[in-house]
Structure formats: C-alpha cells, structure tokens
Amino acid sequence: ESYIAKVEELAKIKLKQEEDKATVRLHSFEFTKAEKIKSLKSSSVSTKVRAASTSSNLPLHFPETVLCCEVYHNRKTWLKTQEFLVLGRQFLTEVRDKIYCLTDEIMKKAGQHDPSGYFLIEDVFCNDMREASATDYSKPILDWLKDSKNEALEKWEIIVSGELQQKQKALLGGETKQSLPSLKSLHMQTTRFCDVRFRLGAGYLYCHQGDCKHVIVIRDMRLIHPEDIQSRDAYPLITYQAKFLHKKCSVCKIYKAEKMTVDDKWAPSNPCYFCEVCYYMLHYADGSLLYNDFDVYDYHHG
Ligand SMILES: [Zn+2]
Ligand SMILES: [Zn+2]
Structure with missing residues (x-):
C-alpha cells in the first residue's frame, strides 16, 4: 500500500515538473518573439530615431520624483500652451528644449535665432549657456x-x-x-530640478529670443509610480499641448502639417504648411519632383 502511495506521489512530482518545463518553454518562446519584434522595429526606423532609442536604456533612479510643469503663452498670458512631466533629476535645459514658441520659429526663419534664454525661479536666473554664441541675459x-x-x-x-x-x-x-532680494545666476545646463528651490503653484519666468517671456508653473510634485512610463528618455513627457500648436495643412486644412516650404512658387502661401499627402500631390508626378527652386523643412509639433 505504502508502495502505491509512493508511486502516486512520484507521478505527481513528475507531472508538476513537466508543467513547469512547459511554462518555462512558453516564457522563453514569448521572450524570443518579443525580442524579434523589437529588433524588427529598430531596423525599420530611420537612423535618427534609432540613435535616440539606443540611449533609452537609461534606467530610472529610485526613488525618483516627477514634477508637473506648465508653460503659458507669451502674449495671451492666461493661456496654457504645454504641460510636461519632468523628472527631478533632469536638467532644466531638457524642458527648455521641449518648449514650443512661435518666436523661435520666426527668428530661425529670419536668420536671427538666439540660443540664449533663462528661467527665473525664485531669485535664481538659470541661463542656458550651452551654445558658444549664447549670452548671459541676466548679467545686465x-x-x-x-x-x-x-x-x-x-x-x-x-x-x-x-x-x-x-x-x-x-x-x-x-x-x-x-x-x-539677492538675485544670483547659474547655468541652466548644469542645474537639475532637484537642485533648485521652488514653490508649487508659483509663477516663474522663461525668457528667450531677447524678450519673449512666458510664465511657467511647477504645479505638482510626487514620487514616480509603477504606472508611469519607466524609461528616462520619455521625459520630459508632453501631457498637454494646446490645439493651436498643431498646425494644419494649408491645402486640405484637415491633416496635421508635416512639411513646411519657403519660397515655393506653386504654394498658396509663403511659408506654406503641408500634410504628407498634399505635399506629394503638389510637388511630385509619377514619383519625380516637378520643380526644386524652393526650400522644404520637416515640420515638428513641439
Ligand atoms: Zn516665446
Ligand atoms: Zn493636406
């Protein structure tokens, strides 16, 4: 009797082993499948995007703080244009680079783009001095x-x-x-959000292109949550963008603009914004460019 009981027990163990093996196999199969999809994706995207995603393996430090940061319009000062989630350990310049303002575009087109700018947070000017041609706006x-x-x-x-x-x-x-107040200045590119003293909800200043000024507000602060995106490179994450920042195609007025042309003789305006479809319809026939005496740029939304 005890012999039969032992055999039954052994059989149970054996069965359990088989089950475990099967699940392990299943997992490894899923793993290789996922890997395959990933490698497929990375080979199909453009070099620029790939370069950006290789650095996306930067792990998050724990505990990490997340700040909710708002940017307001330069003239319609009551109008919020963008909202970001930014990590406490990120540099102020990382947010600056994601702020969209039409003044930047205009100055670029006029060939007078100035890389200088500062955030005034409490009594500290944080100057962006990354470019050699940048000037310290706070000095005067x-x-x-x-x-x-x-x-x-x-x-x-x-x-x-x-x-x-x-x-x-x-x-x-x-x-x-x-x-x-004893105002001081430091460099934006070496200052992280966790290095500056700020009050939640207080209005601070972002100034660029000489005197284009925006109110910025750090609205909220919390610890990162498992449900947040865990890749450092996803931050500053744009969580809100005013609708008017999504420029529409000047031709169909339906799709988002993807291209911008300058001095384009057949375009309805100068500069002119196109969605992918309208751009190719106007400029190409049977896959070849119809004329090339114009400039074309990729139009990015913020
Ligand atoms: Zn501006
Ligand atoms: Zn269009």
Missing part, C-alpha cells in the same frame, strides 16, 4: 541692480507693497524698509 539685470541700488530698491518696494500700501504708508507714516 544683475549689473543694474548693483550699480543703481537706490533706484532698484524704490521700484522693488512699489512692486512688493503695491500702490495701496504705498498710500497707507504715506498716511500712517510707517517706514518699513524693504530689502532687495
């Missing part, structure tokens, strides 16, 4: 503060206390001396 401001202390203080007091309080002060004769 800091110099002025140093050289014209009295004038600066007077202005600062008005800004801080407001007109009403100025009147009250005149009435009551109370003299509470304000002091200027």
Whole structure:
C-alpha cells in the first residue's frame, strides 16, 4: 500500500515538473518573439530615431520624483500652451528644449535665432549657456541692480507693497524698509530640478529670443509610480499641448502639417504648411519632383 502511495506521489512530482518545463518553454518562446519584434522595429526606423532609442536604456533612479510643469503663452498670458512631466533629476535645459514658441520659429526663419534664454525661479536666473554664441541675459539685470541700488530698491518696494500700501504708508507714516532680494545666476545646463528651490503653484519666468517671456508653473510634485512610463528618455513627457500648436495643412486644412516650404512658387502661401499627402500631390508626378527652386523643412509639433 505504502508502495502505491509512493508511486502516486512520484507521478505527481513528475507531472508538476513537466508543467513547469512547459511554462518555462512558453516564457522563453514569448521572450524570443518579443525580442524579434523589437529588433524588427529598430531596423525599420530611420537612423535618427534609432540613435535616440539606443540611449533609452537609461534606467530610472529610485526613488525618483516627477514634477508637473506648465508653460503659458507669451502674449495671451492666461493661456496654457504645454504641460510636461519632468523628472527631478533632469536638467532644466531638457524642458527648455521641449518648449514650443512661435518666436523661435520666426527668428530661425529670419536668420536671427538666439540660443540664449533663462528661467527665473525664485531669485535664481538659470541661463542656458550651452551654445558658444549664447549670452548671459541676466548679467545686465544683475549689473543694474548693483550699480543703481537706490533706484532698484524704490521700484522693488512699489512692486512688493503695491500702490495701496504705498498710500497707507504715506498716511500712517510707517517706514518699513524693504530689502532687495539677492538675485544670483547659474547655468541652466548644469542645474537639475532637484537642485533648485521652488514653490508649487508659483509663477516663474522663461525668457528667450531677447524678450519673449512666458510664465511657467511647477504645479505638482510626487514620487514616480509603477504606472508611469519607466524609461528616462520619455521625459520630459508632453501631457498637454494646446490645439493651436498643431498646425494644419494649408491645402486640405484637415491633416496635421508635416512639411513646411519657403519660397515655393506653386504654394498658396509663403511659408506654406503641408500634410504628407498634399505635399506629394503638389510637388511630385509619377514619383519625380516637378520643380526644386524652393526650400522644404520637416515640420515638428513641439
Ligand atoms: Zn516665446
Ligand atoms: Zn493636406
């Protein structure tokens, strides 16, 4: 009897082993399948995209913080144009490079693009000095503060206390001396979000192309969650983009613009925006280019 029980037990173990083997095989099969799809994908994309995705293996550090960062329109200051999720360990320049502003495009076209720019966060100017031709926009401001202390203080007091309080002060004769904030500057490209002191919800400044200014707000901060995208390269992740930033094709007015042409004699406008379909319909016949006395650019949406 005990012999039969032993055989049955052995048979059970054997069965379990077979099951385990099968699942292992199944997993490895799925693994190779996934790998195959991946390698297929990477071989079919353009070199530029591939170069970007090879660095995507950068692991996330734990614990990592995620900040929600908002950018507002330069003239319609109440209008939010973009929203990003950015990692605490990312450099400020990584967000700067994702900010879309028409002024940049206009200056590029005019051949007067200036790579300079800064974020003013609390009392720190973070200047983008990556390009050799970049200038420190904060320097004349800091110099002025140093050289014209009295004038600066007077202005600062008005800004801080407001007109009403100025009147009250005149009435009551109370003299509470304000002091200027001690503004400083550093380099944007070596400063990470976790290096700067900020308050959630406070309005900070992004300035570029001389005097194109945008309000930026760090709206929220939290730890990264398993449901967040776990690849560092996906960040700053655009989570909101104002509809008007998606330029439409000037011909069909339906599809998103993919190409932009300049000095294009048959185009309805200059510059002119095209979707892929309309661009080929206007410029190609039987696979060959009809004319080439124009410039064409890929049009990227932010
Ligand atoms: Zn701008
Ligand atoms: Zn079109």
